[in-house]
Amino acid sequence: MSKAAVIPQLMAVFRQYGYEGASITRFSEATGLKRASLYHYFPNGKEEMAAVVLDYVTQALKDQVLAPLDSDRPPIDRIRAMNQNIDAFYQHGQRDCLLALLSIGEAHELFQGQVQQALKLWIDGLATLLINTGITPATAHQRAEDAIVQIQGAIVLTRGLNNTATFERVLKQIPEFLLRPE
Amino acid sequence: MSKAAVIPQLMAVFRQYGYEGASITRFSEATGLKRASLYHYFPNGKEEMAAVVLDYVTQALKDQVLAPLDSDRPPIDRIRAMNQNIDAFYQHGQRDCLLALLSIGEAHELFQGQVQQALKLWIDGLATLLINTGITPATAHQRAEDAIVQIQGAIVLTRGLNNTATFERVLKQIPEFLLRPE
């Protein structure tokens, strides 16, 4: 098994248990590799795994969330395309966001920089699209931030209420929330 | 030290490290009590501590968040009063929400019921106020849910961006968001 193939499996464990709840034993069970084999790929253990997974997630953000915003279709369609990929990536809100999980506990100090950078990337990508439709930069930035606030909050409530309806509803109202007249 | 006095200190540890990251050693350091003394108060260890803290948080929700909604002042003032207590409880978004943290990993299965109940209490309390101002029950419920979505998401972004501005801005726009005409 190649290193690239284990990364999504490590990601799944981090997303289920958070940083401190993710143990090498759980990684071993998820990948089918023994502990020592995981240390062969990641000599610095869990911390290195999380850093690599965070890079992987940042790339997924660029490819699946930001890239659809940069097409030649109408703005509303671009946002809907982003939403479709978000819905799939977060499994209708049933899977947690690594950027949120890696802001908790000792992970917060370790990955603050990477998390902040990824969130800013997301906000700026959305804001740029809004600015291109004629929305004031300040408003565009606030709305972009608010949209991501809503997505993150919807994940929390979807898990807490054990019901994907919240996530689906919040996602659905985001395109018109972002593009409404000033 | 009484049992009641240690609960807020346990809460602080859970809010900083999450359920799996909170260890008896960390509880010991936070309270000044040795491990065995903590087991005297909570024979079932961490799981019992979390359950008791969750009860404490649910009571705080009733007293500090829901009670202000039930006064004889104008609705907008009641929501602002709620917001003031929310701002203090979450320290401008710098402290995490236990209802969110206890929905992660193995805590999810253990506390799903209590978390769901607390969230529903919050949503229903807000929706009831909106309904009393003449807003349609369906709309009221959606807006109440959306407001809590925004608060939870704002906590995520405040920590991820390392900046309380997001939380303060989101909180500020909630009163008019809830009470705007249908």
Place this chain on the structure above:
DNA sequence: GTCTATATTTTGATAGAC
């Protein structure tokens, strides 16, 4: 009610065979 001491289990990490 709080402590010391201790037992048990789990976790993180490494050495070295194949």
Place this chain on the structure above:
DNA sequence: GTCTATCAAAATATAGAC
């Protein structure tokens, strides 16, 4: 590259003195 074997550290939990 993957494994078995092993170790050291940390975590959970309990017994029993004061």
